[in-house]
Amino acid sequence: xxxxxxxxxxxxxxxxxxxxxxxxxxxxxxxxxxxxxxxxxxxxxxxxxxxxxxxxxxxxxxxxxxxxxxxxxxxxxxxxxxxxxxxxxxxxxxxxxxxxxxxxxxxxxxxxxxxxxxxxxxxxxxxxxxxxxxxxxxxxxxxxxxxxxxxxxxxxxxxxxxxxxxxxxxxxxxxxxxxx
Amino acid sequence: xxxxxxxxxxxxxxxxxxxxxxxxxxxxxxxxxxxxxxxxxxxxxxxxxxxxxxxxxxxxxxxxxxxxxxxxxxxxxxxxxxxxxxxxxxxxxxxxxxxxxxxxxxxxxxxxxxxxxxxxxxxxxxxxxxxxxxxxxxxxxxxxxxxxxxxxxxxxxxxxxxxxxxxxxxxxxxxxxxxx
Numbered sequence: 001x002x003x004x005x006x007x008x009x010x011x012x013x014x015x016x017x018x019x020x021x022x023x024x025x026x027x028x029x030x031x032x033x034x035x036x037x038x039x040x041x042x043x044x045x046x047x048x049x050x051x052x053x054x055x056x057x058x059x060x061x062x063x064x065x066x067x068x069x070x071x072x073x074x075x076x077x078x079x080x081x082x083x084x085x086x087x088x089x090x091x092x093x094x095x096x097x098x099x100x101x102x103x104x105x106x107x108x109x110x111x112x113x114x115x116x117x118x119x120x121x122x123x124x125x126x127x128x129x130x131x132x133x134x135x136x137x138x139x140x141x142x143x144x145x146x147x148x149x150x151x152x153x154x155x156x157x158x159x160x161x162x163x164x165x166x167x168x169x170x171x172x173x174x175x176x177x178x179x180x
Numbered sequence: 181x182x183x184x185x186x187x188x189x190x191x192x193x194x195x196x197x198x199x200x201x202x203x204x205x206x207x208x209x210x211x212x213x214x215x216x217x218x219x220x221x222x223x224x225x226x227x228x229x230x231x232x233x234x235x236x237x238x239x240x241x242x243x244x245x246x247x248x249x250x251x252x253x254x255x256x257x258x259x260x261x262x263x264x265x266x267x268x269x270x271x272x273x274x275x276x277x278x279x280x281x282x283x284x285x286x287x288x289x290x291x292x293x294x295x296x297x298x299x300x301x302x303x304x305x306x307x308x309x310x311x312x313x314x315x316x317x318x319x320x321x322x323x324x325x326x327x328x329x330x331x332x333x334x335x336x337x338x339x340x341x342x343x344x345x346x347x348x349x350x351x352x353x354x355x356x357x358x359x360x
Binding site for chain 1: 185222230312343345
């Protein structure tokens, strides 16, 4: 049986996380980390047993693995080991969040899915039915938004639960705001 | 000195509330009540000293008072007493939320502003700097949205803090979803 704070089932907070576009795996992106830290400091606070965090990491198939290969010709075995490698990298990313929760004694789950992040996040919300979804946002201006699109905007419109969008702090912004 | 749960200043949650369009003052709209109840059950839970709720009610000048007058010709004194009456009605609405908080021992503040709700909410966020803003939403479909516009969509885009939009439960929806 799960622990609670005596106020019914823990509040299930799904947090969508991704890797840093600058440093790659296993580093979380600045916006994922902001979202996680906000959740801990502003929602969970001292009430460790009142919340359960659900970390979802979506891997984008297009970005899978070719970066560290010399040729795009590869045997089926190569593909298999590549897939394994990516899975392991994704797990290392999730480890960052899961370890923090374990240190604090906060109940959590974490998993990886492949696909278009915005679509997958919304379909996982439908499946898992969290009480709320927390997504980080790069806080792009309208011009950058047109070309990059934002996962957070899509989720606010389409996710089947309350959504909190956490913007990156201005002082944590990399040179190109599209990064990370 | 304010009480806290030992994890720094309480998390300041601004909740925008309005009156029922069907029942009028002092009844809160269904979506305001949903937003409030969600905040208590999913965020605050048992951690009463870890949160401070800030209730903002925006009165729309256009909707002010003519409804219960026989003529639009009125003396300055009439206008003054009308203004007073509306202020008192707004206070009765806020009483609903403040009393609930007092019963639970949750710190809160409540105030009234006049103007366009979406603009006023965003400017009050800038002034008060809450940790998050909670707004109820009527969950209108795209067709209704075009004609009615939604305060929640505007706030998600423009408010200077994380925003949670809480949709009304389907079973609480009045016949005309634009109501309440």
